[in-house]
Amino acid sequence: MEIILSLLIGILYAGGVYLILRRSLVKVLIGLLLLGHAANLLIFTLGRLVKAKPAFITDELSASAVADPLPQALILTAIVIGFGVISFAVVLFKRAYDAVESDDIDNLNTTDSLEA
Amino acid sequence: MFLIILISFIASASVPLFYRIGPKFARIVMPAVPMIIFLYFSSLYSGVISGDNIRLSIPWFTALDVNFSFYIDGLGLLFSLLISGIGFVVFLFATGYMKGDSLEPRFFIYLYIFMGAMIGVVTADNLIVLFLFWELTSISSYLLIGYYNHQEKSRYAALQALLVTGTGGISLLAAFILIYFATGSFEFSYIKDFGLLSENVYYPYIAILIILGAFTKSAQFPFHFWLPNAMAAPGPVSAYLHSATMVKAGVFILAKFNPLLGGEPIWNTTLLTVGLTTAVISIFLALKQTDIKKLLAYSTVSALGTMVFLNGIGSEKALLAMVVYLIAHALYKATLFLVAGTIDHETGTRNVNRLYGLGRHMPYTAAAALIASFSQIGIIPMLGFTGKESLLAAILTFEGYTFLLTVLVFFSSAGMVYVAINSGLKPFWGKTAGNAALQVHEAPYTMWAGPILLGLISIFLGIYPPLLNNLVQAVYNGISKDDFGIDIYLWHGFNAEFIIGTLIILAGISLYFFRERIYSVSLPFGVIKYIKPSFYYDSGLQAIISFSKLQTRLLQNGYLRYYILLIISTVLLLAGYPVIQNFEIAHINSATPVTFVEVILALLLSISVLATIRAKSRLAAVVSIGVVGYSLSLLFVVYGAPDLAMTQFAVETLTVVLFVLIIYRLPKFLPASRISRRLRDGLVAGMAGVMMTAITLMILFYERESELKNYFLEKSLSEGKGKNVVNVILVDFRALDTIGEITVLAIAAIGVFALIGLKSREKKI
Numbered sequence: 001m002e003i004i005l006s007l008l009i010g011i012l013y014a015g016g017v018y019l020i021l022r023r024s025l026v027k028v029l030i031g032l033l034l035l036g037h038a039a040n041l042l043i044f045t046l047g048r049l050v051k052a053k054p055a056f057i058t059d060e061l062s063a064s065a066v067a068d069p070l071p072q073a074l075i076l077t078a079i080v081i082g083f084g085v086i087s088f089a090v091v092l093f094k095r096a097y098d099a100v101e102s103d104d105i106d107n108l109n110t111t112d113s114l115e116a
Numbered sequence: 117m118f119l120i121i122l123i124s125f126i127a128s129a130s131v132p133l134f135y136r137i138g139p140k141f142a143r144i145v146m147p148a149v150p151m152i153i154f155l156y157f158s159s160l161y162s163g164v165i166s167g168d169n170i171r172l173s174i175p176w177f178t179a180l181d182v183n184f185s186f187y188i189d190g191l192g193l194l195f196s197l198l199i200s201g202i203g204f205v206v207f208l209f210a211t212g213y214m215k216g217d218s219l220e221p222r223f224f225i226y227l228y229i230f231m232g233a234m235i236g237v238v239t240a241d242n243l244i245v246l247f248l249f250w251e252l253t254s255i256s257s258y259l260l261i262g263y264y265n266h267q268e269k270s271r272y273a274a275l276q277a278l279l280v281t282g283t284g285g286i287s288l289l290a291a292f293i294l295i296y297f298a299t300g301s302f303e304f305s306y307i308k309d310f311g312l313l314s315e316n317v318y319y320p321y322i323a324i325l326i327i328l329g330a331f332t333k334s335a336q337f338p339f340h341f342w343l344p345n346a347m348a349a350p351g352p353v354s355a356y357l358h359s360a361t362m363v364k365a366g367v368f369i370l371a372k373f374n375p376l377l378g379g380e381p382i383w384n385t386t387l388l389t390v391g392l393t394t395a396v397i398s399i400f401l402a403l404k405q406t407d408i409k410k411l412l413a414y415s416t417v418s419a420l421g422t423m424v425f426l427n428g429i430g431s432e433k434a435l436l437a438m439v440v441y442l443i444a445h446a447l448y449k450a451t452l453f454l455v456a457g458t459i460d461h462e463t464g465t466r467n468v469n470r471l472y473g474l475g476r477h478m479p480y481t482a483a484a485a486l487i488a489s490f491s492q493i494g495i496i497p498m499l500g501f502t503g504k505e506s507l508l509a510a511i512l513t514f515e516g517y518t519f520l521l522t523v524l525v526f527f528s529s530a531g532m533v534y535v536a537i538n539s540g541l542k543p544f545w546g547k548t549a550g551n552a553a554l555q556v557h558e559a560p561y562t563m564w565a566g567p568i569l570l571g572l573i574s575i576f577l578g579i580y581p582p583l584l585n586n587l588v589q590a591v592y593n594g595i596s597k598d599d600f601g602i603d604i605y606l607w608h609g610f611n612a613e614f615i616i617g618t619l620i621i622l623a624g625i626s627l628y629f630f631r632e633r634i635y636s637v638s639l640p641f642g643v644i645k646y647i648k649p650s651f652y653y654d655s656g657l658q659a660i661i662s663f664s665k666l667q668t669r670l671l672q673n674g675y676l677r678y679y680i681l682l683i684i685s686t687v688l689l690l691a692g693y694p695v696i697q698n699f700e701i702a703h704i705n706s707a708t709p710v711t712f713v714e715v716i717l718a719l720l721l722s723i724s725v726l727a728t729i730r731a732k733s734r735l736a737a738v739v740s741i742g743v744v745g746y747s748l749s750l751l752f753v754v755y756g757a758p759d760l761a762m763t764q765f766a767v768e769t770l771t772v773v774l775f776v777l778i779i780y781r782l783p784k785f786l787p788a789s790r791i792s793r794r795l796r797d798g799l800v801a802g803m804a805g806v807m808m809t810a811i812t813l814m815i816l817f818y819e820r821e822s823e824l825k826n827y828f829l830e831k832s833l834s835e836g837k838g839k840n841v842v843n844v845i846l847v848d849f850r851a852l853d854t855i856g857e858i859t860v861l862a863i864a865a866i867g868v869f870a871l872i873g874l875k876s877r878e879k880k881i
Contacts, residue, residue, distance in 0.1 A: 001708040001709065001710045001711075001714060002708065002813075002816050003813070004710065004714070004715070004718050005718075005751075005812075006809045006812040006813050006816070007718075007809055008718055008721055008722065009808055009809060009812050010805035010806055010808050010809030010812075011721075011722050011725055011805060012721075012725060012744075012805075013801075013804050013805045013808040014801045014802050014804060014805025014806075015725040015726075015728065015729055015801070015805075016801075017680075017684060017797075017800065017801040017804045017805070018729060018797055018798060018801035019728070019729060020677075020680055021677045021680055021681060021797040021800070021801065022677070022797075023677065026734050026737070026779060027737070028676070030728060030737055030738070030741050033741055033745075033771065034725065034728070034741070034744065037744060037745065037748055038808070040748070041748065041751075042808070042812060044752070044755070044757070044760075045812060045816070046812065046815055046816070047822075049708045049755050050708075050755065050756055053756045054756045054757065054758050054759075054840075054842075055756070055828075055829065055840070055841040055842055056839050056840055056841065057829070057832055057833045057838075057839040057840075057841065066756065066829070067755060067756035067757060068822055068824075068825045069825065069828050069829070069832075069841035069842045069845055070822065070824050070825060070828060070845065072757045072759060072760055072842045073842050073845040073846050073850065075757075075760055076759060076760055076763055076842065076846060077846070077853060077854070077857050079760070079763050079764055079767055080763065080767065080857055080861065081857055081860055081861075082767075083767040083770065083771060083861075084860050084861045084863075084864035084865075085864065086771055086774075087770075087771070087774055087864060087868055088864040088867050088868055090774055090775060090778050090779075091778065091867070091868045091871045091872065092867075092871060093778070093779075094778045094779070094871075095871050095874070105675070105676050105677070106675065
């Protein structure tokens with residue numbers, strides 16, 4: 001299963017990289033989202049997989065049988081921060097779109113000349 | 117003593133305060149600072165000449181052997197006295213010269229910084245500290261040369277001076293680091309005990325780097341060109357930095373390192389030839405100058421060249437001559453520059469051919485100029501006479517090429533006489549009759565008192581050498597390996613030196629009378645252009661600018677995707693290579709078995725990624741990215757991370773809603789890019805994906821048992837009072853992180869809110 005996950009990570013990274021190389025700003029944002037997923041999955045996989053044993057303290061606890069809680073905690077933080085970044089970026093994009101009337105990044109270079 | 121070194125910087129910071137109290141107050145207080153420094157160093161005189169050198173050290177970066185340590189021996193004392201003494205005269209002069217200038221306080225701020233830095237250079241014991249002060253003199257020199265910053269010429273000259281001396285500074289730093297490798301210390305007083313470094317493997321590099329640093333600072337050929345250009349600075353600056361003190365820093369460094377590096381051909385021959393070349397070429401260039409300051413500048417370069425080659429000769433007499441010549445030169449050249457400043461200030465011209473008959477109107481300035489020129493000419497009983505006598509004595513006793521040396525020195529000295537007559541005497545001769553434009557007045561006393569004082573010192577030291585004798589002896593002991601009892605006296609009798617000296621004066625006078633002829637000689641400028649080092653400076657600078665423009669155009673073209681492409685390709689190259697080198701097909705121990713659900717999830721995820729990329733409309737893209745997120749959270753469920761799954765679920769939902777809300781109204785995507793671009797991007801993206809997969813597999817190859825895992829599992833209940841370990845980590849063990857995270861979210865929320873609010877307000881208007 002680790003091999004499948006590794007492949008998935010590769011696919012997510014490839015998709016993300018491809019999208020942030022686009023000219024459309026929306027695609028760039030979606031690409032960022034994909035890269036975020038890819039990074040989360042990477043950390044998760046590298047934390048080693050343990051099936052179906054959440055890290056809860058129970059009476060008969062054995063360390064090897066539960067998932068490592070630390071990567072999970074890190075990813076949790078990452079997901080939330082990622083959401084903050086993306087939501088801000090999306091709103092910012094909307095504002096830029098209203099001003100420039102385009103989601104083509106190349107047009108954003110020349111905003112100075114567009115403004116009257 | 118530490119306070120004395122700091123006092124200039126303190127004064128520099130308090131200049132605005134002085135002017136706040138009142139410009140008159142400021143002009144009275146400011147010259148007092150160099151006076152205090154001068155008196156302090158004078159009080160060290162008797163101690164230092166009896167060999168009682170002073171050392172002080174304040175720890176700074178002890179691990180790197182960098183300390184604020186200072187050491188005053190004969191050489192340091194001599195320079196400190198020159199810097200503070202001439203500094204006093206210059207500050208006094210400047211209060212008159214700069215009076216009423218719109219940026220007057222700023223000028224004094226720079227000048228104080230310079231003085232402090234210069235004192236630092238000559239008293240520093242630690243080489244790194246010396247380097248810092250050295251650079252500070254370059255920087256303050258840059259600020260002072262560029263003081264008239266509205267003039268293109270000043271800015272150009274300032275930058276040139278900074279670049280040339282800055283290059284030297286770097287090579288000096290390199291030399292110091294090599295010295296550290298060779299001796300294990302940055303403290304000069306400690307290094308000095310090693311004696312000659314010529315056995316060391318680093319010796320040639322150290323010698324050459326030190327020489328490079330000294331030559332750029334002291335404007336030696338082929339770096340001499342920055343000094344005449346630096347004459348764009350205000351008068352007092354030229355007098356202070358570019359004749360009396362800063363440009364002598366190079367000579368200072370050479371003298372200081374003479375006991376460590378001297379005696380080898382690489383050192384002595386270089387100094388001798390370059391110094392002599394400089395002395396002759398620059399006096400040759402001086403002959404044709406009509407700008408009084410440039411005239412003096414070229415003769416300064418020539419004098420510096422003389423000092424350098426005397427150091428290169430390295431005999432007792434030569435070193436002695438160097439020190440005497442240096443003192444004499446500092447005294448008369450500062451005066452001449454100040455006088456030139458006065459003339460410029462009062463008449464508005466610096467062209468020697470238009471200046472005459474000023475003596476009648478400015479008698480005191482004329483008197484100062486007279487004394488100084490006599491000293492430069494070398495008329496008895498000036499110190500300049502003693503300087504020239506000892507210079508000739510050093511030449512005549514030097515074995516090898518004596519005749520050639522004598523001829524060249526004869527020429528350069530005659531040129532010095534010419535310069536002295538042309539710049540110090542001529543403007544004051546004759547009558548001003550018929551020249552109504554030259555209605556000049558004597559300058560205020562602040563501007564002539566100092567130069568006269570320097571002149572009197574020059575006469576005094578010439579007539580009564582014992583005071584000088586002791587100091588020069590102390591200097592000599594510091595810069596030479598041999599013991600030598602120095603006895604300076606004025607009159608040596610009618611010997612060869614005296615006769616040659618007289619001939620030199622006569623030659624100089626005849627040069628002066630043939631000056632019209634000299635002006636009319638035209639040089640083949642087409643050829644000269646390629647000989648001039650400044651041509652290479654200019655074209656080199658141009659090449660650097662073109663190169664940076666080119667690379668800016670290539671690397672920073674303003675297109676986001678090219679930046680990203682470049683960054684990712686670089687990562688691929690740098691990280692990809694070792695991955696390929698070390699990749700081993702991962703044999704994953706205790707791999708988790710594959711189940712049907714997971715395969716379905718993985719397929720779903722891959723297909724939706726593909727769908728996202730291929731989506732024709734924004735909405736479709738958003739929907740498929742939502743599917744990606746949901747499949748991911750299902751994967752989390754399978755692998756024992758319910759918290760992650762829940763968060764991912766919630767966030768994914770919110771993201772999709774947000775995207776749809778904001779962008780569903782927008783038109784369709786732009787037409788797709790050209791197929792070649794898509795292929796290129798696809799290739800890069802594909803490689804990035806493959807690399808990440810490979811890296812993941814490589815890491816998974818290693819067994820990993822986290823100690824932190826056990827730690828958290830054990831302590832979660834006992835210390836965090838919670839059973840859900842992930843949650844306990846977040847809110848307890850890493851609570852500060854979580855606070856940071858919440859803060860980020862809050863800021864993002866405020867940002868979102870502000871952006872939306874902005875919109876609604878605009879609509880109302």
